Amino acid sequence: MAAKIKRKDRVLVIAGDDRGAQGEVLRVLRKENRVVVAGVNIVKKHQRPRPTGRGQVGGIIEFEAPIHISNVMLICPKCNRPTRVGFVVEGGRKLRQCKKCQATFV
Ligand SMILES: [Zn+2]
Structure with missing residues (x-):
């Protein structure tokens, strides 16, 4: 099935905690039928510092x-x-x- 929602679309959130919010689609996870929308569904993750690898710093990081x-x-x-x-x-x-x-549009 062709995608109704694509990256860089502007979308309105119609359900959940962020109902009413608008934002740009950052990523589309087609297999899971999910999208990541800028500024929507922000969660916090407590991250441990990692001495090796990508030089991660510790602390609370927030992401969509x-x-x-x-x-x-x-x-x-x-x-609009x-x-x-x-x-x-x-x-x-x-x-x-x-x-x-x-x-009509792509
Ligand atoms: Zn229209």
Whole structure:
């Protein structure tokens, strides 16, 4: 199935603690149907310093944890509204389509 949500999309979070937040999609985990959204679902991890390897420092680090793709809605790049995504084939290419304004985009 083609991806409704892609990296660099703007999305609206519609469920969970961060409901109402918007952000850019940083990563898509296709196998798990999850996405990582900038500034959304921040979790803290207590990290031990590691003398070897990548020179990790200890302390509390914060990072975005993945959220399920069904908990976000694409914000249409054309009309700027949260929308469901459809697909249309144009000139042999499968494009995404905003269900609200019918605009198509990659
Ligand atoms: Zn639209």
